[in-house]
Amino acid sequence: MIIDSNKIQKVIDDSPQDKKQLIMILQNIQQEFHYLPKESIGLVSEYLGMPQSTVYSAATFYKSFSLVPRGENIIKVCKGTACHIKGADLIIDQLDAGIGIKPGQTTKDMKYTIEVVNCVGACAMAPVMIVNDKYFGEVKCNRATKLAKTG
Amino acid sequence: MKIDSITKLDKWRKEILTKQKTIKTKVLICLGPGCLAGGSDLILKEFQTLLKKKKIKDISVESVKKTGCHGFCARGPLVIIEPLGIFYSKVKKMHVKDIIEKTLQKGEIIEKLLYKDPNTEKIYKEWRKIPFYARQQKIALRNVGQIDPDEITDYIANGGYAALAKILKSMKPDDVIEQVSKSGLRGRGGAGFSTGRKWATCAKAEENPHYVLCNGDEGDPGAFMDRCIMEGDPHTVLEGMIICAYAVGSQEGYIYVREEYPLAVVNLQKAIDDARKYGLLGDNILGTDLCFDLKISKGGGAFVCGESSALMRSVAGEIGEPRAKYVRSVLKGLHDKPTVLNNVETFANIPVIIEKGADWFSAIGTKKSTGTKAFSLAGKIKNTGLIEVPMGIKLKEIIYDIGGGINDNREFKAVQTGGPSGGCLPADKLDLEVDFDTLADNGSMMGSGGMVVMDDRTCMVDVSRYFLNFLVEESCGKCVPCREGLFQLHKLNEKICEGKGTEDDLKLMENLSETIISGSLCGLGQSGPNPFLSTIMYFRDEYEAHVNKQECPGGVCKNLITYRINDDCNGCMACLSVCAAGAIKGKKKEQHIIDEVKCDRCGACFAVCNINAIDII
Ligand SMILES: Cc1cc2nc3c(=O)[nH]c(=O)nc-3n(C[C@H](O)[C@H](O)[C@H](O)COP(=O)(O)O)c2cc1C
Ligand code: SF4
Ligand code: SF4
Ligand code: SF4
Ligand code: FES
Ligand code: FES
Numbered sequence: 001m002i003i004d005s006n007k008i009q010k011v012i013d014d015s016p017q018d019k020k021q022l023i024m025i026l027q028n029i030q031q032e033f034h035y036l037p038k039e040s041i042g043l044v045s046e047y048l049g050m051p052q053s054t055v056y057s058a059a060t061f062y063k064s065f066s067l068v069p070r071g072e073n074i075i076k077v078c079k080g081t082a083c084h085i086k087g088a089d090l091i092i093d094q095l096d097a098g099i100g101i102k103p104g105q106t107t108k109d110m111k112y113t114i115e116v117v118n119c120v121g122a123c124a125m126a127p128v129m130i131v132n133d134k135y136f137g138e139v140k141c142n143r144a145t146k147l148a149k150t151g
Numbered sequence: 152m153k154i155d156s157i158t159k160l161d162k163w164r165k166e167i168l169t170k171q172k173t174i175k176t177k178v179l180i181c182l183g184p185g186c187l188a189g190g191s192d193l194i195l196k197e198f199q200t201l202l203k204k205k206k207i208k209d210i211s212v213e214s215v216k217k218t219g220c221h222g223f224c225a226r227g228p229l230v231i232i233e234p235l236g237i238f239y240s241k242v243k244k245m246h247v248k249d250i251i252e253k254t255l256q257k258g259e260i261i262e263k264l265l266y267k268d269p270n271t272e273k274i275y276k277e278w279r280k281i282p283f284y285a286r287q288q289k290i291a292l293r294n295v296g297q298i299d300p301d302e303i304t305d306y307i308a309n310g311g312y313a314a315l316a317k318i319l320k321s322m323k324p325d326d327v328i329e330q331v332s333k334s335g336l337r338g339r340g341g342a343g344f345s346t347g348r349k350w351a352t353c354a355k356a357e358e359n360p361h362y363v364l365c366n367g368d369e370g371d372p373g374a375f376m377d378r379c380i381m382e383g384d385p386h387t388v389l390e391g392m393i394i395c396a397y398a399v400g401s402q403e404g405y406i407y408v409r410e411e412y413p414l415a416v417v418n419l420q421k422a423i424d425d426a427r428k429y430g431l432l433g434d435n436i437l438g439t440d441l442c443f444d445l446k447i448s449k450g451g452g453a454f455v456c457g458e459s460s461a462l463m464r465s466v467a468g469e470i471g472e473p474r475a476k477y478v479r480s481v482l483k484g485l486h487d488k489p490t491v492l493n494n495v496e497t498f499a500n501i502p503v504i505i506e507k508g509a510d511w512f513s514a515i516g517t518k519k520s521t522g523t524k525a526f527s528l529a530g531k532i533k534n535t536g537l538i539e540v541p542m543g544i545k546l547k548e549i550i551y552d553i554g555g556g557i558n559d560n561r562e563f564k565a566v567q568t569g570g571p572s573g574g575c576l577p578a579d580k581l582d583l584e585v586d587f588d589t590l591a592d593n594g595s596m597m598g599s600g601g602m603v604v605m606d607d608r609t610c611m612v613d614v615s616r617y618f619l620n621f622l623v624e625e626s627c628g629k630c631v632p633c634r635e636g637l638f639q640l641h642k643l644n645e646k647i648c649e650g651k652g653t654e655d656d657l658k659l660m661e662n663l664s665e666t667i668i669s670g671s672l673c674g675l676g677q678s679g680p681n682p683f684l685s686t687i688m689y690f691r692d693e694y695e696a697h698v699n700k701q702e703c704p705g706g707v708c709k710n711l712i713t714y715r716i717n718d719d720c721n722g723c724m725a726c727l728s729v730c731a732a733g734a735i736k737g738k739k740k741e742q743h744i745i746d747e748v749k750c751d752r753c754g755a756c757f758a759v760c761n762i763n764a765i766d767i768i
Contacts, residue, residue, distance in 0.1 A: 020468035023451055027410075061470045061627075062451025064410050080372030081567060081603045082529035084617050093753045097731030118454070118621065119372035120411050121379075122184035123527055123603075124224030124535035133413075137188030142729045142759050 003037040012040075012047050019048050022058055026065060034074075035066040071106045071113035075099075075131050075148045080119025082126040090141035091127055092116070098145025112148065153430040155438035157316045164313075167304045175209045176255065179231040181296060183220025183379055185536070186227035190244065194228055197247040210255050216305075219383015220375075221296030223283050224536040226266060231278060238278035239264040269533065270555060283534045286553050288515070290523050291339075291499035292376075292539045295383035300418045303425040306386040312431055314502035315390055318397055319439050322505075327398040328354060331501065333509035335521035340366050340457075340494030341572065341598050342674075343520070343587035349491055352481045354399040356489035363396045363404035363443075364466065364485060364492040367415065368450055368457035371570030372621065374601030376525040377495040379537050381408065381415035384499070385422035389432065389445065391498030394505060396443040399491055404443065405466050409450040419447055454571070454625035458673050459484075459492050461627070472627045473673035494599065496525055516542030520586035524597065530567075530604035531558045540585070547581035550604060562607040564705075565689070569598030571618050571625075572678035574685025575611060594685040596678075610705030611690040612697050616644040618682035626675060633676030636667035640683065647694065648708045650701040657687065657694060706767035709752035713768050716743050720764040726756035 011032050015025045022044070029040050036059055045052040059065045075095065079088045095114055096102050103116040122128045125137025129144065131151045139147065154160050180186075180195045198215045221229050226240035232254060239250065242264060253259040266281055267274045275281045289295075298305035306312070318327050332347025353361055365388060369377040381388060392404050408416050423445055426432035434442045448466045455461050456471035463485045465471035484490025500522060504512045513521040520542040526549065529535050533555035540549060550556070550566060557563050565575040574595035576583065583589055587597050605614065619641035628634045643660050646652045664680035671677045687694055696702045703711040716726075722740040734750040737743030745756070745765075757765045 018468075022468040023465070024449070024468070027449060027451070058470055062453055064452035081570070081601070081617070082373045084372075085530055085603065085605060085609050085614070087754070087758055090753065090755050090758055093731065094729070094755060117411060117452075118370070119374070120184075121369070121375035122188050123373050123375055123529035123601075124185040124537070125188045125227075126529060126535075128188065135184065135188035137185060140759070141755050142725070 003033060003039070005039050005043065007032075008037060008040050008043055012043055017047060019050060022048060022050070022055065023062065026055075026059055026062075030065055034070045035068060038067070069106070069110070071110050073112050073132055073148075073151070075112060075114045075129065076117045076120070077103065077114065078118070078120050078122075078126070078128040078130070079116045080123060080126070082123035083119070083128055086126040087141065088127045091129060091139055091144045094141045094144040095148060099148060114148075155430050155435070157320055157437055160307075160312060160316055160437060164307050167308045171308055174211075174214055176214050177233040178215045178255070179218050179221070179233060179297070180215065181219070181221045181227060181229040181231075182217045183224065183227075183296070183383065183537075184375060185220065185224030186229055189228040191228035191242075193244045194230065194242055194247060197244050198251070201247060201251055205251065207251070207256050216299045217301075218297060219295045219300055220379040220537050221278075222287075222292075222537045223266075223278075223281070223534065225534050236277040236279055238266055238275065238281065240266050268555070283536070283538075283553055283555065286540065286544075286548065287538055288523050288541050289539045290503050290512075290515075291380065291387075291496045291525055292384075292537065293503065294387060295379055295537075298384065300383050300385055301421055303386060303422070303429065306384070310506070311386055311502075312390055314505035315393055315431070316437065317505060318394060319437055319441065324354060324398045324400065327394060327505065330505060330509045331398070334504045334512040335509075335519075336497065336500055336504060336512065337520060337587060338494055339496035339500070339524065339599065341569070341596070343597060346493060346497055349481055349493070350395060350398050352479075353489045353491045356482055358482075358489055360403060360488055361399050361401040362485045362488060362490040363392050363399065363401045364462070364490055365392055365404070365406040365498055366457060366459075366462060366492055366494045367406055367408040367412070368462065369409060369412070369495075369599065370454035370457040370625075371599050371601045373527070373529055373567070373603045374570060374599050375527045376537060376600045378412050378415055380495050380499050380525075381406075381412065382418050385415075385419045386426065387499045387502060388419070388495055389422055389426055391493075391501035392445065393432065393436065393441075393443055394501050395491055395493070395498070397441055399489075401491070402442050402444070404445045405448045405485075406445065407448045407450055407456070407462055407466055410452055416447055416449060423447070453627075454621075455627045455673070455675050458675060461673070462492065463490065472629050473675075475672055496600070517584065517586050519588055524585070524600060526600045526602045528554050528602050528604070530602075531561070531606040531609070532556070532604040533558055542586045543584045545581070546576065546583050546585055549585065549602070550581065554604065557604065557606050563604070564607050564609055565605045565611065565614075567603040567605065567614070567682075568601065569596035569681075570601050571621055572596060572674060572681055573598045574681050575605070575614060575689065576685075577689040580689075594681075594688055596681075608705055608707070610703050610707035611686040611693050612644070612648055612703070613705065613707045615683045615686045616641065616648055619644055619679075622675065622679045626679075630670065630672045630676060632667045632670030633672070633679060636663055636670070637676070637679050639663060640667070640680065644683065647697050648703075649710045650697060650708070652698045654698060657698065661687070712752060713747055714745050714750060714752065714754070714757060715766050715768055716745055717764055717766050718742065719762055721762065723761075725759045725761070726765065729755045729759050731755070
């Protein structure tokens with residue numbers, strides 16, 4: 001995937017030039033591109049006048065940032081306590097079998113990314129799966145792949 | 152319109168109430184996380200579309216209100232018709248037409264949508280009478296599920312911002328702190344520190360400015376109370392914080408919300424914008440000298456950022472690594488300035504304490520743990536949902552009277568409280584009274600209020616492994632005992648799950664736990680071994696079965712179990728189609744068999760077999 005550095009620069013320029021806003025700037029970039037393109041680390045470091053290592057460490061410390069491109073469809077499987085004891089692993093296994101990727105991976109055609117998340121606050125309906133921001137509760141494992149593909 | 156005096160606020164409230172009186176029937180649609188997962192947004196739309204077309208006396212689109220979590224998520228999506236309190240559960244879009252034509256138009260009750268208690272077979276028409284609700288007492292959650300979180304007028308109609316008006320009219324900052332101290336309110340975020348004392352320390356601190364922060368990180372997996380408050384009644388969080396700002400002399404505050412809660416961010420932002428517009432936030436609040444403004448700070452998905460010093464660093468745009476607290480964060484907090492940090496639920500209690508008084512509040516609950524506590528009930532319990540109960544209630548009342556007991560009437564094994572820092576309590580602790588000190592004395596903790604119930608099919612060794620794995624991933628890595636210690640503890644735990652552990656490993660794990668507790672910098676490491684320690688304290692027999700007999704009594708640990716199909720099998724083929732390993736053979740309507748060599752123990756077949764024809768041995 002090729003991302004135009006000018007586009008990243010534009011997102012950065014629209015953000016306040018304040019070291020305290022580092023995380024917010026990274027969040028804005030991720031919002032735009034669904035991940036942090038490699039170039040963004042250098043560009044943010046120049047903009048805020050801080051070492052690249054500091055920007056990089058923030059980008060790797062917070063789990064919500066991804067340094068690799070993510071697919072068109074983001075499938076999140078909750079592995080919070082309630083979902084764990086109600087069979088979240090079954091869903092992960094079924095997705096692996098049905099879509100062919102494990103959590104953290106993206107299909108070659110860039111269509112799907114599977115991510116594991118820790119509790120999304122819908123524990124009462126565990127196990128929970130989120131397909132492109134739509135929540136599904138009490139997911140039966142044999143329906144997981146279909147839900148992931150059709151939303 | 153700016154509400155620039157208390158008189159104007161009172162007048163506005165009267166106007167709102169007069170206007171709301173004209174809407175006789177209210178249809179509340181729950182858009183909390185549980186009901187939303189069941190498609191309640193579609194139900195709301197359907198009501199709006201159908202009511203636009205129809206003319207019914209006293210009912211219009213305005214009668215339909217979206218709310219936050221009403222509580223009984225297990226029965227969601229919920230539709231509630233007030234003032235009669237008619238409780239329709241498991242509602243689907245196709246039922247909406249019926250509800251309009253029968254109940255709203257003719258006053259008929261639709262029996263099949265009512266709640267039937269599976270234990271007593273009794274059918275309930277009104278939600279307040281259902282045992283799940285009848286035992287509760289709502290303070291922090293008083294508006295959640297009752298009002299539209301987007302409408303500041305709804306909050307005001309229910310007495311919102313009256314506490315703020317009261318302090319501005321008749322109380323000095325010290326009076327506010329005295330009331331909060333006298334109420335006995337202890338922080339609802341986990342540690343249970345006295346809120347009044349924290350405020351008093353900050354108020355007295357000489358350095359300036361002072362900050363007020365709200366902890367909406369809710370990192371405890373299995374807890375969703377704070378989410379429901381932020382989404383369902385955002386103004387109460389704001390009002391609590393503004394009152395705090397007045398008490399401690401602060402002009403600037405932040406609400407730290409975890410990024411997994413996008414709707415909480417949206418609803419809080421709307422509340423902040425509205426409050427600002429009406430002059431309840433910003434300069435000269437209600438026309439007085441009080442100036443205080445608020446911003447939202449979004450977390451980046453790190454559990455450790457719920458810890459006070461890490462949170463403050465994260466708000467400042469840094470990496471959320473905790474610092475040593477030689478100086479408490481109430482004195483050196485955000486940007487090294489005096490800072491009050493309280494949990495969402497703590498702030499939600501404040502307006503009520505101010506309005507009804509410290510004595511009223513401290514009469515609820517127990518002597519040392521006053522008031523109520525919100526819990527999220529989840530796991531293998533019938534009535535999962537959001538509850539609020541007086542402190543001192545017995546665990547078994549929560550689990551059986553409110554929670555309705557265990558799914559499929561199986562046997563209760565444990566209840567996990569306090570998240571990754573807490574522990575698991577066994578059946579013989581069900582008589583315990585739930586308060587800060589009792590839970591801590593028994594090897595668990597109150598925590599933020601997650602309660603995950605486990606049945607006889609849960610493996611406690613696996614539960615410990617689960618939490619250790621969580622903590623290994625979430626440790627910030629700053630100190631060795633936490634980073635390396637938890638890593639090794641997890642490895643040993645895994646070894647036991649695989650049936651390869653020994654008695655010596657258990658001893659080593661107990662030793663290592665001590666080191667981690669005493670050598671870690673922050674609460675994450677200091678309480679990290681708790682899930683292991685509490686499970687080995689109460690369920691040692693399960694650890695020993697893994698170690699000595701290579702057995703997993705809960706039937707969970709893959710290396711120690713085998714799946715086998717019994718004679719009940721009717722050949723429905725469901726298991727065969729779900730088995731990714733291709734380990735199941737069988738023809739339609741004939742008994743199936745599992746090839747134990749090919750089977751990788753994923754458990755999918757077991758989960759899909761509807762007639763329990765698969766045994767775990
Ligand atoms: C690792 C760790 C995670 C924490 N996570 C949270 C959290 O998600 N929410 C919260 O309110 N408090 C959390 N706390 C507790 C806070 O540090 C702090 O005590 C609390 O927010 C203070 O507010 P309170 O006095 O109103 O409870 C956490 C503590 C630790 C050590
Ligand atoms: S105890 Fe763990 S989480 Fe806390 S500062 Fe040390 S390494 Fe980080
Ligand atoms: S799902 Fe159960 S009943 Fe159906 S074929 Fe498999 S074992 Fe038999
Ligand atoms: S446990 Fe999993 S792999 Fe084994 S037979 Fe059942 S579905 Fe197949
Ligand atoms: S544990 Fe999965 S939503 Fe909370
Ligand atoms: S989300 Fe609707 S009752 Fe909890």
